[in-house]
Amino acid sequence: MLESHIERKLCQRIKALGGECEKLTSPGRRAVPDRLITLPGNRISFAECKRPGEKPTALQERDHKRRRALGCTVHVIDSLEAIDRAYPL
Numbered sequence: 857m858l859e860s861h862i863e864r865k866l867c868q869r870i871k872a873l874g875g876e877c878e879k880l881t882s883p884g885r886r887a888v889p890d891r892l893i894t895l896p897g898n899r900i901s902f903a904e905c906k907r908p909g910e911k912p913t914a915l916q917e918r919d920h921k922r923r924r925a926l927g928c929t930v931h932v933i934d935s936l937e938a939i940d941r942a943y944p945l
Contacts, residue, residue, distance in 0.1 A: 858907065859905050859906060862905050862907070862933055862939070863905040865939060866891065866903060866905060866933055866939050869943050869945075872945065873895055873896070873943060874895070875894050875895035876892075876894045877903075880892045880902070886915060887916045887918070888919060890903060890905045891905065893943070895943075900929075901929035902929070902930045903933050903942070904930065904931070904933065905933050905934075906934040909934065910934060
């Protein structure tokens, strides 16, 4: 399964939950999470999409750690089951 397929399914799930799933880019900064997720009820998180079994790079892990230290939620999504766990219907 390709990362793009997982990312597409994640966006479909977020929209089904009434939220927004925006592509995240940051000029001058590499390794930011793929998606900014905004859900009803003031729930905001980040999602890093990967192919099944693939892990974030060391630079991505460092970014995730920094965001988590700030109180943010960062999900690594590498399967349809991971979508279900992170963003249940």
